[in-house]
Amino acid sequence: QKEVEQNSGPLSVPEGAIASLNCTYSDRGSQSFFWYRQYSGKSPELIMSIYSNGDKEDGRFTAQLNKASQYVSLLIRDSQPSDSATYLCAPRLYSGGGADGLTFGKGTHLIIQP
Amino acid sequence: SAVISQKPSRDICQRGTSLTIQCQVDSQVTMMFWYRQQPGQSLTLIATANQGSEATYESGFVIDKFPISRPNLTFSTLTVSNMSPEDSSIYLCSVGQRTGELFFGEGSRLTVL
Numbered sequence: 001q002k003e004v005e006q007n008s009g010p011l012s013v014p015e016g017a018i019a020s021l022n023c024t025y026s027d028r029g030s031q032s033f034f035w036y037r038q039y040s041g042k043s044p045e046l047i048m049s050i051y052s053n054g055d056k057e058d059g060r061f062t063a064q065l066n067k068a069s070q071y072v073s074l075l076i077r078d079s080q081p082s083d084s085a086t087y088l089c090a091p092r093l094y095s096g097g098g099a100d101g102l103t104f105g106k107g108t109h110l111i112i113q114p
Numbered sequence: 115s116a117v118i119s120q121k122p123s124r125d126i127c128q129r130g131t132s133l134t135i136q137c138q139v140d141s142q143v144t145m146m147f148w149y150r151q152q153p154g155q156s157l158t159l160i161a162t163a164n165q166g167s168e169a170t171y172e173s174g175f176v177i178d179k180f181p182i183s184r185p186n187l188t189f190s191t192l193t194v195s196n197m198s199p200e201d202s203s204i205y206l207c208s209v210g211q212r213t214g215e216l217f218f219g220e221g222s223r224l225t226v227l
Contacts, residue, residue, distance in 0.1 A: 032213070032214045034214070034215060034216075042220075043206055043218040043219060043220050043221045044157065044206075044218050045218070046215050046216070046217065049213070049214075049215055088156060088157070090216075092214040100145075100210070100214065101147045101149075101159040101162055101172070101210075101216075102159070102214075102216055103159070104156045104157045104158075105156060106155070106156045107156050
């Protein structure tokens with residue numbers, strides 16, 4: 001049984017600060033990891049993909065992966081009110097050969113306070 | 115990424131009826147999936163829509179309740195059969211990239227009375 005654990009929050013962060021979102025997963029075979037952002041009433045949108053241990057930066061977003069600890073995180077620097085959303089973590093078992101249906105965590109509700 | 119269109123965007127249905135949701139993609143895609151998002155919950159995979167063959171269902175979902183069609187590489191339908199209030203959810207079509215990323219349609223919000 002694949003399990004993905006996230007703190008549901010809400011996580012409240014002042015504007016301009018760093019928001020740190022965490023995710024643990026049970027399947028040691030997971031190779032790729034995805035972070036999605038979902039605004040209320042909207043569908044999820046992909047914001048970060050990470051495939052190897054270490055950090056991956058894209059603008060204000062940094063994804064961090066530690067496969068040994070089965071842990072992946074998302075850092076949002078200089079948080080803006082527009083970052084207020086639910087963030088979903090989704091590990092993927094296979095690293096190639098086409099897409100598989102992803103298992104999503106319950107999501108962390110992030111609130112950026114002006 | 116592909117443009118994914120779903121119809122209807124929302125509907126209100128009576129208990130015991132069935133509703134078919136359509137998903138149209140603007141380019142050919144190999145992998146299409148259907149997800150359900152119940153109120154206040156995360157996404158749950160219903161099935162993989164296989165082109166030219168029967169869909170592959172996840173545990174807890176059966177073909178009689180959620181029949182899926184995939185006649186070609188750009189189109190799929192999900193039917194929610196014999197609906198009950200517990201089926202009130204958002205149903206999402208998604209397409210997959212070879213690198214594993216999924217992209218989602220806007221969703222179909224279903225309310226069953």
